[in-house]
Structures are given as C-alpha cells and as structure tokens.
Amino acid sequence: MNSKIIMLGTGNGGTMDLYNTCFVIQNEVGNFLVDTGGSIEILRRLEKSNIDYKTINNIFISHSHTDHILGLFWFFKRISRFVMCGQITERINIYCNEVVCEAIKGVAKYILPDKLMNAIYSKVDFIILNDKDTYNINGIDYEFFDIQAKGTKQFGFECKLNDKRLVFLGDETLNPIMYDKVKGADYVMHEAFCLDSEENIFHAYEKNHSTAKSASEVMNKLDVKNLILYHTEDTHGIERKKLYTNEGQENFDGKVIVPEDLEVIDII
Numbered sequence: 621m622n623s624k625i626i627m628l629g630t631g632n633g634g635t636m637d638l639y640n641t642c643f644v645i646q647n648e649v650g651n652f653l654v655d656t657g658g659s660i661e662i663l664r665r666l667e668k669s670n671i672d673y674k675t676i677n678n679i680f681i682s683h684s685h686t687d688h689i690l691g692l693f694w695f696f697k698r699i700s701r702f703v704m705c706g707q708i709t710e711r712i713n714i715y716c717n718e719v720v721c722e723a724i725k726g727v728a729k730y731i732l733p734d735k736l737m738n739a740i741y742s743k744v745d746f747i748i749l750n751d752k753d754t755y756n757i758n759g760i761d762y763e764f765f766d767i768q769a770k771g772t773k774q775f776g777f778e779c780k781l782n783d784k785r786l787v788f789l790g791d792e793t794l795n796p797i798m799y800d801k802v803k804g805a806d807y808v809m810h811e812a813f814c815l816d817s818e819e820n821i822f823h824a825y826e827k828n829h830s831t832a833k834s835a836s837e838v839m840n841k842l843d844v845k846n847l848i849l850y851h852t853e854d855t856h857g858i859e860r861k862k863l864y865t866n867e868g869q870e871n872f873d874g875k876v877i878v879p880e881d882l883e884v885i886d887i888i
C-alpha cells in the first residue's frame with residue numbers, strides 16, 4: 621500500500637497567502653484529513669488536490685486553535701445537505717482530545733443551525749483520544765499521543781507509512797520530555813514559525829514556536845532522517861521554500877523538506 625502526504629496548507633495561524641497548516645494522508649484505501657485550517661478554503665484545497673470531501677471518513681484535529689479547527693465547520697456545512705438526502709452512507713470519525721470535542725460542539729451550537737448539526741451528529745462519531753491510544757485508519761496503525769504542549773492540550777501521532785516511521789508533532793516546539801518519542805524517526809513533521817534571523821520580528825519563542833534553525837538543530841541531535849517543516853509565516857513569497865530549506869539544512873544532516881501549499885510529499 622503506497623501512502624503519500626498532500627499538504628493542503630503550510631502556513632501558521634496568521635497567514636493569508638498560505639493556507640493554515642493541514643494535510644491529507646492518502647493511500648489506496650482512502651483519505652485521512654489532519655486538521656482543517658481556519659476557513660472555507662479547506663473545501664477549495666481539497667478540490668484542488670482532487671479529493672472529494674464527501675469521501676472523507678476520518679479526520680484528526682490536533683488541538684482547538686482557530687487555524688486548525690474552524691475549517692471543520694465549513695466542512696460540516698457543506699456535507700450536511702448530502703447527509704440530509706442520504707448521500708453520505710459511511711460514518712465519519714473525528715479523532716480529537718476532549719478539549720477539542722468540547723470546542724467543536726460548543727461553537728457549533730452558536731454558529732450552525734440545530735437542524736444542520738443534528739444531521740451531522742447522526743453521521744459523525746467523535747473518538748476522544750487518550751494518550752497512546754491506537755487506531756487503524758485506512759489500513760494504517762496510528763498511535764496518538766499528548767505532545768505535552770505548554771499551551772492548550774494538543775495531540776500528535778506516530779505511524780508507519782510505506783515502512784517508514786513518521787511522527788507528526790502538531791504546531792509547538794517539541795517538549796524535551798518527548799524527545800525519546802522521535803529519536804531515530806525516518807520522518808518528523810515539526811513546525812518552524814520563522815527564520816532564525818527574523819525571530820526578533822515574529823517572536824516565535826514566546827509563542828511556543830521554533831525557528832527553522834532551532835527545530836533543525838534539535839531534530840538533528842535526535843538522529844531524525846527527514847525533517848518536514850511547516851506552519852511558517854508567509855512574507856517571503858516564492859523565496860520561502862529556499863530560505864527555510866537552506867537554514868534548516870545548515871543545521872541538519874538528513875534531508876529538510878519545506879513544502880509549498882498543495883505540494884505532495886512522497887514517503888520513500
């Protein structure tokens with residue numbers, strides 16, 4: 621079974637030229653959506669990636685911040701009409717921690733009509749994650765874990781894609797108590813808020829974020845083979861990929877990957 625990562629968005633919570641970080645793990649069995657970004661743009665990103673949103677049966681929301689959760693409400697709004705006329709036959713699993721679940725249900729109550737949400741609730745199963753819970757999604761075993769974030773409660777996951785160990789670490793600088801979790805991983809997905817030379821402009825550290833340099837240095841010490849950096853600012857336009865890759869690569873012996881929005885990452 622061949623799996624790949626389709627980056628729907630790669631920006632941080634304040635970007636407008638980039639969509640907020642979210643992606644799909646795609647294989648022959650289906651599409652697993654990880655986070656939803658913060659707007660209706662999620663639907664366009666799926667369309668541009670040739671993914672029919674009506675076929676998404678598994679969604680993971682890492683944490684309850686705007687740039688990860690709000691796209692879900694636009695997804696609900698769009699699919700509800702197909703649920704109501706019986707066109708969505710399979711159940712939809714939403715994997716999240718209890719804080720995220722509470723946020724989704726609480727916000728939905730105020731911003732979407734009861735009729736619409738009742739249709740959604742008739743089709744959706746919220747699967748509340750505890751630390752180290754494992755689930756098989758589209759034929760792949762995922763272990764979800766609490767990343768021990770300094771901010772709001774946040775989960776990441778570990779899985780094997782194409783026989784490679786991949787660890788997704790959400791959007792905070794990795795807490796040192798989690799270092800053992802990523803040691804020697806084939807692929808790590810870690811945020812990089814800005815370039816190191818621009819930390820004084822974007823203040824990554826005070827937001828519990830990293831620079832391309834600081835993330836790469838730590839991942840290098842942990843003997844990670846391939847480092848995927850995302851959740852960046854968007855002031856560098858087409859230069860961004862090169863600038864971030866160069867800074868990361870200077871501090872990392874393996875391969876640094878800085879995807880563009882809509883880029884497909886092959887796990888090899």
Ligand SMILES: [Zn+2]
Nearest residue numbers: 632633687791
């Ligand atoms: Zn974020």
